[in-house]
Amino acid sequence: MRFLLSAALAFSFAATASAIRTPGIQQILGPKLSSGASIALSSSSAPRWSQYEAPRAQIVVNVGSEKDVAETVKYCNENRLGFLAQTSGHGWANTWTLDKGDVIINLRALNTVNVDKTKKTVTVGGGAIIKEIVEEVYKNQLHVVSGGCNCVGTGFMLGGGLGRLMGEYGLAIDNLLSLNLVTADGSTITASASSGDLWWALRGAGHNFGIVTSYVVRAHPWINNGTHWSGNIVFSGDQVEAVTKAIDKLTFQKAIAVHYYFAVDPSSQQPVIIVNPFYAGKTDDARKAFKPILDLKFIADTTGPIAWNDLNTSGDFFCEKGSRKPAYSAGLKKLDPKAFRNIWDAYVRFIKKNGVDKVGKSAVLVECYSYITARAIDRASTAYPHRDVNFQALILGWYDDKALDREAEKLGKYVREQWLSTSGFQRDHAYINFARGDEPLAAIYGESWRVRKLAMLKKKWDPKGRFSQYFPIPAGY
Incomplete structure (x- = not known):
């Protein structure tokens, strides 16, 4: 048999078999798939990173080849099924419209x-x-x-x-x-x-x-032979303004990047400020570049040489799938110390009110990069509209209890408004990979000429809106 389907799962989904069209997908699509493909009747075979407002589709086609993807798309078109392609399921937008009878195309096996x-x-x-x-x-x-x-x-x-x-x-x-x-x-x-x-x-x-x-x-x-400089510099909450000012005024040379967090320290179980600096090169050069931050009063400093392939390892806990993780974001030209003080205070109140055990993985993150090379490229040459953004800011709720949704949403909206009102831009910016889904198209895709051009191309390449799950562009804009 060229595809796999669990009899137990088929039985458990018998009550909804007509809704999810199992006979069709077994008999029609199954024989067209490669030997490395499989079909499952549970989204658990392709879990989402966040269960908050996750897609509802219950059919998963685990593809094993490009042809499998093409055949699955054709099958969905012929049977008027919605579909979504995913690798790790990290997209956290609320733009999904899939129903239980629709299809997740799981690309994970195409990992060469x-x-x-x-x-x-x-x-x-x-x-x-x-x-x-x-x-x-x-x-x-x-x-x-x-x-x-x-x-x-x-x-x-x-x-x-x-x-x-x-x-x-x-x-x-x-x-x-x-x-x-x-x-x-x-x-x-x-x-x-x-x-x-x-x-x-x-x-x-x-x-x-x-x-x-x-x-x-x-x-x-x-x-530098693949060895760079990074680590964490930890500060107490009374340093919010000083840290924010230092990062905002930092000279972002080509070699520099910073991740700026509000998070709960695993040891003390208290909210702290974490600056995760990066320098592509030698330690001495790095410490000179980050002197404005290193000169501040910190609690701990773990910075030092690190191999490039180990840089992300300290953040691997973010890869944990499941739980509820509503996110709100904004693109900023500048960092406003007063706004970050307000955000810190609101974040701390949220943690203390609900408990570290329940919401302690929630965090605020600002990604700060050098745009020297990116800005040397014509802004009009790609659909990416945010080359003028200096900082990408994000607040992420993280908890299991659905009853906390409303409070987490309230916090997220408040934090986002603090950023937008002090961003330094005349219009809102929202990086599509961080955005929530309630933003206007212009915030995601940029100026009106960009949105019109995308809509024109959408009409040409996808007139029926088959790729409509992630910040869809209307063909008739």
Whole structure:
């Protein structure tokens, strides 16, 4: 048998078999799939990172090849089923419209990573996660632009791709050479710089135009033999204004990046400020670059040399799937110390009121990168609209009890408004990979000309709106 289906699961879902059309998917789609594919009748086979407002689809097609993806899309089209492609299920938007009878296309098995050291290129399967990419590239003494979370998949790049090395090399999309994807009608194509406006759209709004089965990116020679400088500098809450000012005034050289957190310290079980600096190079140069922060009164300093492939390891607890994780975000031109004081106070109240045991994994995060190389690229050359943003700010609730939803949402909205009202921009900015889903299209996709162009391309490449689950672009805008 060329596909796998659990009899026990089939029995347990018998009451809803008509709704989820199990006979059709077994008899029609199953024989068309590769030997490496399987069909499951439970979303547990492709769990989401957050259960908060997660997609409701209960059919999962675990694909084993690009052809499997194409056949699944065709099947869904013929049977009027909605579908969503996922690798690690990290997207936390509330834009999902899938019902129980719809389909998750699980790309995780397409996780190959092949490095061409001579050409300095990396061919990545659409199901690979950042950890797998970084490890393989590191073995070949190369760098690529990658995100700060080991378990994130291809969606990281489609939204733009922010990462610690972007000061040196630009955004992930700036290093993209080609994409293999399945389009809305189930066709397979290769997109590259010769693909015209589709290539423009895929780099920043790619979720709306196809399912990426593989892609090729540019790699770069090691910096400092693959050893950089990072760690955590921990501060008490009375340092909010000082830390915020220091980061805001920092000179973001190409080698620099900062992750700025409000989080609960595992040892003391108290909220603390954490600055996670990064420098692509030697320790002496790093400490000079971060002197304004190191000169402040801190509780602890664990900074030192670290191998590039170990950079994300300390944040692996963020990869834990499940729980409820509502998120709110904003793109900022500047950091306002008073706003961050208000946010700190609200965050601490939320933790103390509900208890560390219940909400202690909740956090505030600001990702701060050098945009020197990214801004050397014409803003109009890709669909990514946020090259003028200096800081990407995010608040993430994390808990299990659904009864806490309303309070977490209230906190998230308050924090986001603090950021938006002091952002330094005339209009709102929301990075698609961090956004919630209640933002206007202009906040996600940028100026009106960008949205109009995306809508025109949507009408051409996806007129029926089959790719409509993640910040959908209306074809009739």
